[in-house]
Amino acid sequence: MTTAELGRLVGYSTQQVRDLERLGIIPSAERASNGYRRYRHPHLVALRAYRGLAAALGPVPARRLMPALIDAAVDDAAERLDRLHADIADERSRVKEALRALAAAVEESVDVFRDADAMSIGELAQALDVRASALRHWEREGLLHPLRSAASSSRSYGARAITEARIVAALRAGGYGIPSIVRVLDQLRGQALTGDAQRILSDRLADLTRRSIALLAAAGDLHELLELSPRMLETGGETRLDA
Structure with missing residues (x-):
């Protein structure tokens, strides 16, 4: 030829x-x-x-x-x-787990939140199964905005910060980088917390199926x-x- x-x-x-x-x-x-x-x-x-x-x-x-x-x-x-x-299968599992975590964050975000339910950085890290250093990194990147105690400078995560932290953890588990997550959170703040996040994870899942x-x-x-x-x-x- x-x-x-x-x-x-x-x-x-x-x-x-x-x-x-x-x-x-x-x-x-x-x-x-x-x-x-x-x-x-x-x-x-x-x-x-x-x-x-x-x-x-x-x-x-x-x-x-x-x-x-x-x-x-x-x-x-x-x-x-x-x-x-195997890599596609592993990523599909991570995205599905991220969608489940996101659904749980949505469900819990409508619960009545008392001040006493606020979490410390250690408690939130344990709840999300991430390191406290990851939460601090996300904060430096502008993803999270915990309250800071004037007396001790310790962090306190209220309802909004906890929900956003769960969304960040879910998107990170789904393979999204920091810049993409920043854009998602910017779109979500002041709106419904989950529509875009669920959509991009679902899109990622559809793309994995296409690749497979x-x-x-x-x-x-x-x-x-x-x-x-x-x-x-x-x-x-x-x-x-x-x-």
Whole structure:
């Protein structure tokens, strides 16, 4: 196949195929006597496998992974793919747990709150199963605003601060960074406390499901890639990926 023919089969431009070859995403092509590249079936398999991984993981992680899949022993490559599925499953569990924690925060936020129910930093850290240093960090980042005692400078967390701390903990468990959480809390303050937070966690869950399905869709090409690898290395013939 020429560069253009290979690209058409996968939906990439000629330049994209050349760039992916340069990055080691697909093996180097043979060169005809006129200097033109010539690709064979293993190159097509590798390109399809990359396309499937890019749909599941994003282009940048897929670019990092593909050279390792091509060069690694089959056992190592299979382990890397297993880890991708496991990572998605782990993140899905964290997001679901974050949604449950958020639901609990919502339910408790409507309860009558007495001053005596305010928490110290240690009590709140224990209730959220986080370190007190995490609460102090969230405060420095503007996520939490506990009351401070003028006499002792000790922190006291009332109803609003407790609910916001639970939302922060839930979003952090769901994989969100500080800047994203700052934006969410800014939107939520003065409004209903949970609508946007629940939506972004639900969106994250939907994206994980999409990635999981995309990874399954890529399985056929990844399977063929792994099956080709040992034959390509053993025969030294037309099926070598590194020909």
